[in-house]
Amino acid sequence: MDARDAAGVNPGGFHVLALNGGSSSLKFGLFGARGCEMLPRVTGEAQAIGSSAGLLRVRDGHGGTTLHEETVAIADSVQAFRRIARLLAGLDVPAPDAIGHRIVHGGPQLRTHARIDTAVMAQLEAASIYAPLHVPAALSVVRAAQARYPSLPQVACLDTAFHAGLPEVARTLPVDRALQADGVQRYGFHGLSCASILAQWPEAPPRLVIAHLGSGASVTAARDGRSIDTSMGMTPNGGVMMATRSGDLDPGVLAWLVRERGMDARGLERLVDHRSGLLGVSGISGDLRRLRQMERKEPAAKLAIDMFVLSVRKQIAAMAAVLHGIDALVFTGGIGEHDAQARADICEGLGWAGIRLDASRNRGGALRIGARDAACEVRVMASEEERQICRHVHVLLAGAGDQREDSASPPLQSPSSFDACNQAGSG
Structure with a gap:
């Protein structure tokens, strides 16, 4: 990877590594930010995680040329991430300046994308009970990325954030009202995918x-x-x-x-x-x-x-x-x-x-x-979740500030952070 300047920033611009984990896959993309555009440098995925015939593939930024492909046993998401990180280190691409993680569920308190610190990590761990199939695996990748890139900001990009402003009639589930205090409500998912559609079609x-x-x-x-x-x-x-x-x-x-x-x-x-x-x-x-x-x-x-x-x-x-x-x-x-x-x-x-x-x-x-x-x-339309993760990371770290809010504040709607970019035309 290329060298950084004295301030630790890539001289070629701001680059975000997006990690999008599923139940048996880990998609990734390294994107460079240029204004409102997110330009892919490399993309790829690890498939069939947990099997002896996992597939690891890396493509160039245009998606047409395969730079690396191998069939290999991939025990879990952490091993997949470590293989991806080693591959990226050997390619002629910029080093990332930040890491964005798709997190399926942020729980009842964390409703907007946020830079991961100790408090946010604790909230995400508590949210594992709402999506045990997805969140624990994603957090294991967060920890591995923190160990691999200890100086880089890591950002949690929530699928639930897009739906944080659901009207009460849609958000409320028809059960005992007392359960709402325990977080029993409609959260909604695939929010990064939905946001990516709107970014492509403003x-x-x-x-x-x-x-x-x-x-x-x-x-x-x-x-x-x-x-x-x-x-x-x-x-x-x-x-x-x-x-x-x-x-x-x-x-x-x-x-x-x-x-x-x-x-x-x-x-x-x-x-x-x-x-x-x-x-x-x-x-x-x-x-x-x-x-x-x-x-x-x-x-x-x-x-x-x-x-x-x-x-x-x-x-x-x-x-x-x-x-x-x-x-x-x-x-x-x-x-x-x-x-x-x-x-x-x-x-x-x-x-x-x-x-x-x-x-x-x-x-x-x-x-x-x-x-x-x-x-x-x-x-x-293609679901561009990795590109959308990079948009959220770039907006949050480029001066918009931490989008977290305390539970007493009205929830923010995720797309609002991108109104200016969407009006200008997103990449």
Whole structure:
């Protein structure tokens, strides 16, 4: 990596390393800030973490050239990060000036992106109880990054921050009011993805629905760039059916499992996190691509796909009702960006809302896939979570100050920090 000047800053500008951990992957990107633009230098990912056949890949900033690829056993997210850091050290790219971490859940107190210090780390550790599948692994990477880059600022970029300003009618869950004091409320997730869509499309019409469809999936209603409702709830398990997560489920089912099957909390978590959704219904796989290959000969595979499609369609319809109509629908995430058949099937039942696809444009991978005379614009857009992490880090460290707030303050809405950049046009 290149040398720094006496002040410890890269002479070529300010560079942020974004780390985006999933349940079995760690995506990363090194971006350089130039005004409101975030320019990628290298990107990559570690896949199949926890298996003996993990994949580690690094691409150049344009995403076209593979700089490094290997199949290797990757025990956990920390080992993945250490391999990534060693690879970056050997490439002709700038050293990072800051590290940004995607954190799925900040808990009831931490509702905005924040530089990580002892107090913030304690809040994040306390928030692990709300997302045990995601937060502990992310914090292990934070600790590893602090050890590897002890002099660099580390920033927590929260998926929940985008939804921090949800109206009370959407935020409040229909349970005993006393539980709200314990943090029982709707938080919403995939906020970095939603924010990245708005950063790419600052002139988006006022009534926008974003369908982030991947192994985790959610649907969000945004009015004038602000989240006003979203399908996920207190945890990332609610809402639409997902790869291995159940989505919304009759709570009586859980009570029955406790009463009649003797399941404890750990057993219930294993069920709704790992043995439900597409995998649970099909008994084959949680990967929609594999189910596509088998749907003609395996009725359970077809049923799982049909249930997924219906659950997404119902949530889009619900968000259209929340918005009093819909001006635009965006598909993003792995399934949303790459599965044309899923997009077509989901939209097939939404003609009443003005949603109609152009079949050839949908199959051809166009940005705008809606019929030209349809009332609702439909787009396919890439989820740029790593780039969005870098935007948040740059804004926070470049003079906006620490965005943390005490619990008595009204929550800030994440996109507000980017109004100036969005008006100027984001990279």
